[in-house]
Amino acid sequence: MARLPAGSLDCRLDRSATRAPDAADRPAVEHRPGSGPGCDGGLARARAPAACQGAQNSSQPSLRGIASGPSGDRLSVTETFDYVVIGSGAAGSSAARALVDLAPEVAVVEEGPSVPTEQFSDRAFPSLARLYRDMGAQLTDGRAPILVLQGRCLGGSTVVNSAIMRRLPEEVWAEWRDVHGLGAALPFAGIDNASAAIESELHTASTPETVWGGNNRLMSLAAVRSGIAGSAIRRNVVGCRGSARCNVGCPVDAKQSMQVTYLPYAAERGARLFTDSRAERVELRGRRAVGVQTTAGFLAARRAVLVAASAVETPRLLWRSGVRSPHLGRHFQGHPGMAIVGLFDEEVRLGRGATQGFELDGLRSDTRVKVETLAAPPETFFGGMPGVGREWLSLMAGYARSAVWVLPLRSYAEGRVSTGRWGRSISFRLDPRDLPNLRRGLRQAAELMFLAGAREVVCPVHGLPRRLRADQLGLIESGTNDPSAYSLAMSHLFGTARMSSRPEAGVVxxxxxxxxxxxxxxxxxxxxxxxxxxxxxxxxxAMARLAVERLAA
Ligand SMILES: Cc1cc2nc3c(=O)[nH]c(=O)nc-3n(C[C@H](O)[C@H](O)[C@H](O)COP(=O)(O)OP(=O)(O)OC[C@H]3O[C@@H](n4cnc5c(N)ncnc54)[C@H](O)[C@@H]3O)c2cc1C
Ligand code: SF4
Structure with missing residues (x-):
């Protein structure tokens, strides 16, 4: 690992925030690797056996059970690992999967529960309660709040995502090279090669027409009729049955999310998965991370601690651990987006088909908006529809003949995740360039809906007629600049501990x-x-895999 000259540091460690553990005071607990019989690592199959599934494995007691003692001293138990990984989502699981090939003693600490597939439900309330952070109600602050969706369970957001697999665009990497000086240190080929390997391991392929359903089919029709670039989405699934339930957990483990792939792979090779265990802080002794204090006990790390708690929680954890940098929690970026609904005369059957199976890239260069289908079970769909009373009921009655497309926007805005004493808020205001881009994207997506045969389009922007006819689409583009009029959500989050080759410009x-x-x-x-x-x-x-390659070098 590269060592930095002392003079190059732009982060300082706040010693008062850390409490160095004294391992000698604590009785060591024997490390019991938790490999379950019959596990194959989950990579060659859609569903791992229960014995592989981390905390569900009786040979892998959760820390909560081990650590609670009559004294109530949560530091009284220490287990020692080579590496401790915090967070079991896309990043943490990928890191753990790579780490177990280097060293057997790896721990993964996950704040959320392990939710067995049998408990996945198509009902919104239990799904949000079990699988999502803040029950899916995490909001940015201010008068124009944006919903910030994140998973909070073993497997993280991969349990609730739509399985879309896209490689890093080369033009984005070029920005990293030119603006942040990461070209030589982070070659595009390295990220792309790692992505290719992961695509293969997670069985990534184009969504076959057999599971398109009506929603995806209509977008493909619009792409053909308009000539706008679009394609079936590449997803990491095996044997998808088109149940449109990806966002509440795949009921048949077709989706190759982390809790059925990389986590079982790591567990079979000895990794310990600690669920319902929140990392409170990383313990630093001088420049060295010596372990992780969790809500249920202390995990000592011989070699390194890897933080993968998400772009919202990672900066908070680092702050609690004493890391200080003017960039920590800042530069928070995302893809705020919203949905439009097409009302058709024909049956669309929104609840059938791959959740997100078709996408249009053709608007990105002009509007920074990507257009994707989004199928959803009735309950989720109903909750997102605008209006009240009769008007709302009539939209509900049209569920079977509705198509839903979403438009994530590559926003120019940078916000801030508050750390430490400033509470738990997320500040994010749209950049002045964002709404004009979004409105152009909305208008063009609405035109495409009509091209696919829609009778009317619902564009949930306050101030617009609830249902728009084809001759009213100009109203979208001349719409309000008040961000609170738009129903926005985001689930792609970045930047709060950013990397830079210049010590004064980043956290890592x-x-x-x-x-x-x-x-x-x-x-x-x-x-x-x-x-x-x-x-x-x-x-x-891919980046998590590269990180492990580097720390092992
Ligand atoms: C509904 C939804 C749909 C999406 N669809 C797609 C898609 O189709 N394709 C795509 O590319 N992306 C999609 N995304 C985004 C993608 O899933 C995320 O960008 C990605 O999973 C983030 O990876 P991560 O490891 O940083 O965080 P996460 O996957 O969110 O994992 C972080 C984990 O860390 C845990 N954690 C946090 N703090 C602590 C702590 N202090 N101690 C212990 N554990 C902690 C959390 O509980 C969580 O499980 C979607 C996201 C959502 C929410
Ligand atoms: S559409 Fe249904 S079957 Fe297919 S991956 Fe998503 S949840 Fe699983």
Whole structure:
């Protein structure tokens, strides 16, 4: 691992925030690797056996059970690992999967629960309660709040995502090279090769027409009729049955999310998965991370601690651990987006088909907007529809003949995730260039809906007629500049512990190591210096894999 000259540090460690553990005071607990019988690592199959599934494995007691003692001293138990990974989502699981090939003693700490597939439900309330952070109600602050969706369970957001796999666009990497000096340190070929390997391991392929359903089919029709570039989405699934339930957990483990792939792979090779265990802080002794204090006990790390708690939680955890940098929690970026609904005379059957199976890239260069289908079960769809009373009921009655498309925007805005004493808020205001781009994208997507045969389009912007006819689409583009009029949500999050080759410009260096430390790494999308304009999970997995390659070198 690269060592930095002391004078190059731009992060300082706040010693008052850290409490160095004294391992000698604590009785060591024997490490019991938790490989379950019959596990094959989950990579060659859609569903791993229950014995592979981390905390569900009875040979892998959760820390909560081990650590609670009559004294109530949560530091009274220490387990020692080579590496401790915080967070089990796209980044943490990918890191763990790579780490177990290097060293057997790896721990993964996950704040959320392990939710068995049998407990996935198509009902919104239990799904949000079990699988999502803040029950899916996490909002940015201010008068124009934006919904910030994140998973909070074993497997993280991969359990609730739509399985879309996109590689890092080369033009985005060029920004990283030119603006953030990461070209030589982070060659595009390295990220692309890692992405290719992951695509193969996670069985990534174009969504076959057999599971398109009506929603995806209509977008493909619009692409053909308009000549706008579009394609079936490449997804990491095996045997998808088109149940349109990706966002509440795949009921048949067709989706190759982390809890059925990389986590079982790691567990079979001895990794321990600790669920319902929140990392409170990383313990630093001088420049060295020596372990992780969790809500249920202390995990000592011989070699390194890797933080992968997401672009919202990672900066908070680093702050609690004593890391200080003017960039920590800042530069928060995302893809705020919204949905439009097409009302058709024909049956669309929104609840059938791959959740997100078709996409249009053709508007990105002009509007920074990507257009994707989004199928959803009735309950989720109903909750997102505008209006009240009769008007709302009549939209509900049209569920079977509705198509839903979403438009994530590559926003120019940079916000801030508050850390430490400033509470838990997320500040994010749209940039003045964002709404004109979004409106142009909305108008063009609405035109495409009509091209596909829609009778009317619902564009949930306050002030617009609830249902728009084809001759009213100009109203979208001349719409309000008040951001609170738009129903926005985002689930692609970046930048809060960004990487830079210049010590004064980032929290981590190109080796993914937090500046000022020797072995504390950030491996999630907090390190991405910009947003991407495309779905990020594959790039996040690839970057986490590169991080492990580097720390092992
Ligand atoms: C509904 C939805 C749909 C999406 N669809 C797609 C898609 O189709 N394609 C795509 O590319 N991307 C998609 N995304 C985004 C993608 O899933 C995320 O960008 C990616 O999973 C982020 O990876 P991560 O490891 O940084 O965070 P996460 O996957 O969110 O994992 C972070 C984990 O860390 C845990 N954690 C946080 N703090 C602590 C702590 N202190 N101690 C212990 N554990 C902690 C969390 O509970 C969580 O499980 C979607 C996201 C959502 C929410
Ligand atoms: S559409 Fe249904 S079957 Fe297919 S991956 Fe998503 S949840 Fe699983």
């Amino acid at each position: 260096g190109p080796d993914f190591c937090v500046r000022g430390t020797d072995n504390l790494y950030v491996v999630d999308s907090s390190v991405f210096p910009t947003n991407l304009g495309v779905n990020p999970q594959l790039s996040i997995m």
